[in-house]
Amino acid sequence: MTLLYTSDPARGQIWRDIFAKEAADIGFVAPPEAYDPAAIRYLAAWSPPADLIASLPNLEVLFSIGAGVDQFDMASLPPHIQVVRMIEPGIVAGMVEYATMAVLALHRDLIPYRAAQAEQRWAPIKLVPAEQRRVGVMGLGQLGKAVLGALRPFGFALSGWSRSPHAVEGVTCHSGREGLGTFLAGCDILLCLLPLTPDTRGILSRDLLSRLPEGAMLINAARGGHLVAEDLLALLDQGHLSAAMLDVTDPEPLPAAHPFWRHPRILLTPHVASMTRADSAARALIANIHRHQAGEPMDGGVARGRGY
Ligand code: NDP
Ligand code: OXD
Numbered sequence: 001m002t003l004l005y006t007s008d009p010a011r012g013q014i015w016r017d018i019f020a021k022e023a024a025d026i027g028f029v030a031p032p033e034a035y036d037p038a039a040i041r042y043l044a045a046w047s048p049p050a051d052l053i054a055s056l057p058n059l060e061v062l063f064s065i066g067a068g069v070d071q072f073d074m075a076s077l078p079p080h081i082q083v084v085r086m087i088e089p090g091i092v093a094g095m096v097e098y099a100t101m102a103v104l105a106l107h108r109d110l111i112p113y114r115a116a117q118a119e120q121r122w123a124p125i126k127l128v129p130a131e132q133r134r135v136g137v138m139g140l141g142q143l144g145k146a147v148l149g150a151l152r153p154f155g156f157a158l159s160g161w162s163r164s165p166h167a168v169e170g171v172t173c174h175s176g177r178e179g180l181g182t183f184l185a186g187c188d189i190l191l192c193l194l195p196l197t198p199d200t201r202g203i204l205s206r207d208l209l210s211r212l213p214e215g216a217m218l219i220n221a222a223r224g225g226h227l228v229a230e231d232l233l234a235l236l237d238q239g240h241l242s243a244a245m246l247d248v249t250d251p252e253p254l255p256a257a258h259p260f261w262r263h264p265r266i267l268l269t270p271h272v273a274s275m276t277r278a279d280s281a282a283r284a285l286i287a288n289i290h291r292h293q294a295g296e297p298m299d300g301g302v303a304r305g306r307g308y
Helices: 009-022 050-054 089-107 110-118 142-154 176-185 229-238 278-293
Strands: 002-005 027-029 040-045 061-064 082-084 134-138 157-162 172-175 189-192 216-220 241-246 266-268
Touching: 002 009, 009 027, 009 278, 040 050, 040 278, 061 278, 089 110, 089 142, 089 189, 089 216, 089 241, 089 278, 110 241, 110 266, 134 142, 142 157, 157 176, 172 176, 229 241
Parallel strands: 002 027, 002 040, 040 061, 061 082, 134 157, 134 189, 157 172, 189 216, 216 241, 241 266
Antiparallel strands: none
C-alpha cells in the first residue's frame, strides 16, 4: 500500500524519512517522483485537483495536511473515499498559544495601547480583573476544548458553544441555535474556532455580532469565510465592537486596498495561529493508516455530509 504526498516539499522530506524508519510497510511517494496510480490507496494533500483524484483508481482515503477540510471540494469527491482531517499535537499546541496570546492581548488592551503609542500618548486604561471578563469560544472540538483548558488558570469567566451539547469542566456550555443568544449575550471576548461548513459560512455576521454586549471584542482564528468583513467594519465604526484580532481572512492574503490592513482597531496575523508540525503529523498519519489497515476507525474521520 502506498501513500501519495502532494504538499510542501520540505515537510515531504521529513515525512519520507519518518515513514522509511518507522513504517516500512507503507510506501511513500511524492511528485515529481514517478509512481503507479493504481498502487495509491492513500493521498495526503491540502487541496488536490479533481483530475489527480480521478487518476487514482484505488484511492481509499484522502488525508488533509491540516485540521480543516473546507478546502476540499466534497461534492466532486467519489462517495466511497473517506476524508480524514489532521489531528496531531503540534496543531493543538500552536492554537493554544495563539488563542491565549490573542485573548490576553484583547483583555489587556493591546490594541488601544498600540494606537496610543503611535500618537505618543501615555494613556493607562483601568484593569478589568480576569474573573470579570467573559470569554466565549465557538466550537468545542479538539481546539476549542484545549484553548478553554489553557485559559482556565487565568480566571476568566468561560463559556462555549457547539452544535451538540458538551460538558467541559469550568466552562458554561451552550449548544445549537437555541443556545446561541444566551451564549453571545455573555461574551466580552468571542473566539471563533468553528470549522467552515455550509452551516457556518458567514456566521460572524451583523446579526450575530450585534448580539454581543456593547464594546465586545472578536478573535477569528478559524476561517476567513466565517466573517462578513463589512459587518465587522460597520460594528467597529459604530462602537458596538471595540476591537478584533483576525488570523484568517477571505481572501488570503488580503488585497492591498482592503480596509482591514489599516484599521486602528484590527490586529491581523497571516494565518499562523497554528501550523501542522511535520514530525508529529507524520506519526499521526502512520497511526491512522495502521488503524485503517486493521479495520479500526481513524482519528479525525470527517462526516462528509456535515462538512467536518
Ligand atoms: P473539530 O471538528 O474538532 O470541532 C469543531 C467544533 O465546532 C465542534 O465542537 C462542533 O460541534 C462545532 N460546530 C461545527 N459546526 C457547528 C455549527 N453549525 N454550530 C455550532 N457548532 C458547530 O475542529 P477543530 O477544533 O479541530 O478545528 C476547528 C477549526 O479551526 C478547523 O476546522 C479550522 O478551520 C480551524 N483551524 C485554524 C487554524 C489556523 O491556523 N488559523 C489551524 C487549525 C485549525 P459538535 O462538537 O457538536 O460536533
Ligand atoms: C489548518 C490550518 O486547518 O492551518 O490546519 O488552518
